[in-house]
Amino acid sequence: MSGLVARAVMEIPDGRRQYASKFKELFGALFVSERLTNRVNQLLADLRPSLKTSVFRKMHRDAAGLCVQIAERELSLRKQLSEPNPAFPDFDHDVALLGGWKAFDEPVGGKMQDDQLPDSKGVLRIIAGAKTSASWRTTVKLKQGLYRFQGRVKVIGVTALPFGNSHGAGLRAAGKTQRSAELMDTSDWEELKTEFEVYAGEEEVMLICQLRANSGEAWFDKASLSLVRQR
Numbered sequence: 001m002s003g004l005v006a007r008a009v010m011e012i013p014d015g016r017r018q019y020a021s022k023f024k025e026l027f028g029a030l031f032v033s034e035r036l037t038n039r040v041n042q043l044l045a046d047l048r049p050s051l052k053t054s055v056f057r058k059m060h061r062d063a064a065g066l067c068v069q070i071a072e073r074e075l076s077l078r079k080q081l082s083e084p085n086p087a088f089p090d091f092d093h094d095v096a097l098l099g100g101w102k103a104f105d106e107p108v109g110g111k112m113q114d115d116q117l118p119d120s121k122g123v124l125r126i127i128a129g130a131k132t133s134a135s136w137r138t139t140v141k142l143k144q145g146l147y148r149f150q151g152r153v154k155v156i157g158v159t160a161l162p163f164g165n166s167h168g169a170g171l172r173a174a175g176k177t178q179r180s181a182e183l184m185d186t187s188d189w190e191e192l193k194t195e196f197e198v199y200a201g202e203e204e205v206m207l208i209c210q211l212r213a214n215s216g217e218a219w220f221d222k223a224s225l226s227l228v229r230q231r
Contacts, residue, residue, distance in 0.1 A: 031074055033074040072106070096140075097226050102138065104135045107130075128211060137208050143198065147227055149194050154221075155169050155186060158213045158218065159215045160184065166212050168213060171192050175206075176197075
């Protein structure tokens with residue numbers, strides 16, 4: 001949604017309504033996990049005669065993981081579509097604490113937990129499996145203005161994915177070009193932040209705490225995750 005045309009459409013209330021309507025229509029008609037996973041398995045079977053046994057075994061494992069992700073994505077989208085519309089956050093002196101976090105794309109071989117540390121600090125935790133691109137997300141409705149999404153993050157043994165331009169633990173707002181610094185390796189609690197602007201009269205914005213990694217853990221301090229209205 002960061003492209004010029006996409007932003008222009010989504011900044012208009014009628015554009016957002018039409019997008020939501022078309023999304024539901026296409027999702028119901030096309031995103032049928034059984035149909036998609038059958039296609040993956042058929043392609044795998046077509047390739048089998050041309051592959052060495054060792055290569056096929058690896059591809060079979062990757063295909064199985066992809067099929068799990070497809071099925072989980074369908075369930076996740078159905079759940080999102082059934083939820084009530086997001087509300088305006090409650091700003092106190094231009095700062096709003098964030099809640100309603102939900103886990104997305106739980107990693108195969110990993111784990112996601114809304115946890116509490118021994119010192120009573122509440123954390124959103126992502127434990128990476130191989131090829132992890134997982135996140136905690138919440139959506140808020142915002143009026144026109146400049147905002148800062150911020151929070152404290154800690155990582156343990158995080159290693160980069162072998163592909164893509166984004167790695168490690170970070171914060172971002174969906175569809176916005178800027179994102180926070182990204183934490184790799186091991187670090188103590190660090191304050192991360194990212195700014196974004198809402199140009200329309202009002203807009204629904206998804207805020208994301210993400211981890212893209214091959215291994216390691218990311219902890220997001222729930223009490224520190226907040227939105228600052230700058231103007």
